[in-house]
Amino acid sequence: MSRYARVIGTGGYLPEKVLTNAQISLMVDTSDSWIHERTGIKSRRIAADHESASSMAEIAARQAIDAAQIAPEDIDLIIVATGTPDRVYPSTGCLLQKRLGIKNGVAFDVQAACSGSIFGISIADQYIKSGAAQTVLVVGAEICSRIVDWTDRSTCVLFGDGAGAVLLQACEEAGVLSTHIHSDGEFDDLLYCPNPQAATEAGKDEAGYIAMRGxxxxxVAVNTLGRIVDETLEANAMDKASIDWLVPHQANIRIIAATAKKLKMSMEQVVVTLETQGNTSSASVLLAFNEAVRDGRIQRGQVVLLEAFGAGFTWGSALIRY
Structure with missing residues (x-):
């Protein structure tokens, strides 16, 4: 009997504090219109001092658990995608496991930058198909506001904080139709965040802030995401019209629009949260997916394409029949 992974619950959390473009324009030389026209962002959420990746992950995870109507102890694998972990170690996955009161199973982190949640879904899918896991929790949780330089207008306007979650469980009918993940370290200097405590290059004295050549x-992102669309459709012998919803990584409205055009989809079929959330890195796809499930746009039986691109470079897709 074949085993497949199926989505049984979603969740999301956004911090209470809203930071608008107008407020950022008081901090650096920019404006609301400049930011919105180039990125599609109007505001973003900023985590409170007492919040962490694991605390936000717990709220999103508990929403997903409630939606799935399971008990936390039913989860036998936790995968947390984050570039802003609470600690270097133990993993944020282990910290989340503790918060949820789960004594058994396995927990670990995935670091694939903005593609992290797609990588997490791909790993979960393999675990379930192989029989190594029955119920898997995948969470993307980021506090990007703590790794941006608030004097650098090219990056500080882009990022926000939040957490998204999805629960996957083994079933006899295909839910996750396919996943496709890739990386190419050749472009490591185009988008990165240094670790000042582990600097190895002679004379290197960098702060731990995001650096990007936008x-x-x-x-690269536009071309790469175009290719992943083709790869995903070909692997499933599907045409573009078979996809009901596109849930993209929320980095830039122009990149999102280019991917939609590639699929010949109207923007009404694209889930966009960018305007009020900014780029929440590994959390963004799961936050958008959760929002569209909860407001009723994404219905059971519909085919959804999740895709993301991030530092590394990393990129990937997950085609899901919800």
Whole structure:
């Protein structure tokens, strides 16, 4: 009997504090119109001092658990995608496991930058198909506001904080139709965040802030996401019209629009949270997926394409029949 992974619950959490473009324009030389026209962002959420990746992950995870109507102890694998972990170790996955009161199973982190949640879904899918896990929790949780330089207008306007979660469980009918993940370390200097405590290059004295060459990243992202769309459709012998919803990584409205155009989809079929959330890195796809499930846009039986691109470079997709 074949085993497949099926989505049984979703969850999300956004911090209470809202930071608008107008407020950022008081901090750096920019404006609301400049930011919105180039990125599609109007505001983003900022975590409170007492919040962490694991505390936000717990709220999102408990929402998903409630939606799935299971007990936390039913989960036998936790995968947390984050680039802003509470600690270097133990993993944020282990900290989340403790918060949820789960004594058994396995927990670990995935670091694939903005593609992290897609990588997490892909790993979960393999665990379930192989029989190594029955119920898997995948969470993307980020506090990007703590790794951006608030004097750098090219990056501080882009990012926000939040957590998204999805629960996957083994079933006899295909839910996750396919996943596709890739990386190419050749472009490591176009988008990165240094670790000042582990600097190895002679004379290197960098703060631990995101550094990005935006124009170059944009060009690679558009071309790469176009290819992943083709790869995903070909692997499933599907045409573009078979996809009901596109849930993209929320980095830039122009990248999102280019991917939709590639699929010949109207923007009404694209889940966009960018305007009020900014780029929440590994949390963004799961936050958007959760929002569209909970407001009723995404219905059971519909085919959803999740895709993301991030530092590494990393990129990937998950085609899901919800």
């Amino acid at each position: 124009n170059e990243v944009f060009k």
